[in-house]
Amino acid sequence: MHLFYQPNIVLSEPVQLLTEDDSRHAMKTLRLGVGDAIAVTDGHGNRYLAVISSVDSRRCAFRITNTQTTSPRPFSIRICVAPTKNLDRIEWFIEKAVEIGIERISFFFGQHSERRVLKPERLEKIAVAAMKQSLQSFLPKLDEALPFGEMLKTVSEQQRFIAHLPTDESPVNLAKRATVNGTYAVLIGPEGDFSEKEIQQAIAAGFQLVTLGPNRLRTETAALTACQFLNFINA
């Protein structure tokens, strides 16, 4: 069954509408018709089994027949990452992180960041597509990009980590530091890594230095690896 995304479901309404994108997709690509069964998620943990009640390339209507509510995970993963110079790489990270499971993605511009602009719309589309693809009912929160210092102030997660390139006296692996069922925030630096000043800022804000293994990882690989590790310890 096809999964659609409609964040604005009002249960009191007898009939709901798919978004314009999903309406076009349902009609032109999937060629769905009146009476066809679909599934719709609101991205807030609810999945609705529904039936298409009218077809329109811009406003497909559906009637909800059944509601399945998923509760949030007992832990939450937030990755705060500097956008990569090559946008494909950060877009790829978003797709993969959403597939494997993440609650929130924040972006920041660091002293060594080459990229200084990040358009949220396209990233949001990628997150929605990945949520549908992996059949999930929660859409992770994507934050607008902020300067490093301002982004730090938005972190309230209890287990805070900053990923650092392996050095001779390497800090401990994230896998060894994080404990289960926590709220996690991990900072991942840009291609040019964090500045010493940023590292000190993070440590002052209660972040622990961790590595993600012995190899030098690209920004987006490090971000996904941190997300994988945190999902893993909670598996």
Added chain:
Amino acid sequence: MHLFYQPNIVLSEPVQLLTEDDSRHAMKTLRLGVGDAIAVTDGHGNRYLAVISSVDSRRCAFRITNTQTTSPRPFSIRICVAPTKNLDRIEWFIEKAVEIGIERISFFFGQHSERRVLKPERLEKIAVAAMKQSLQSFLPKLDEALPFGEMLKTVSEQQRFIAHLPTDESPVNLAKRATVNGTYAVLIGPEGDFSEKEIQQAIAAGFQLVTLGPNRLRTETAALTACQFLNFINA
């Protein structure tokens, strides 16, 4: 320092040559000259510190000043995956798996595989680039694509797993099944998943059914997640 790849180092030779690709890169892109220090790996665990002794856009020569040998990891990860319909996705998997650490990647064509052709040259280039990028001294082995049954016969690893989409009575997570310091082989199916016949063939060949988490993952995401999990339990 720049890391180059030369699989054919003959230590008895007084002077070594970079490959044609690396020679061009060293001269045209990096503009390196005689006397510049470089690092070269043979992809077999050796990293050579060297000095460029002559520059040529096709045959740069270097003299080895120091040899650092890395021993193989106490475990080995082999992922056997069906090439994705969209080649970018499998190429992406290779880049990421090599970055985080993998010993061998095998490809197979399953009953539900849409892609039936896979050119090894480009994949090899991606693996080499990722090895250099992540500053490693071992180049993972990439096998040519084989039909599923023939590929199965090449698996001699002791801990064998076949990743299966989550079902109602889900098999155990890979993270719970695999034990440390093992030799691992994990089978990852095509977009259309394994056929029932292939699953039975694998089970008969000693593979255990495992999941990679609650979400439905794309082929390349599942392949990388398996690789991440196995690196993780050995971290």
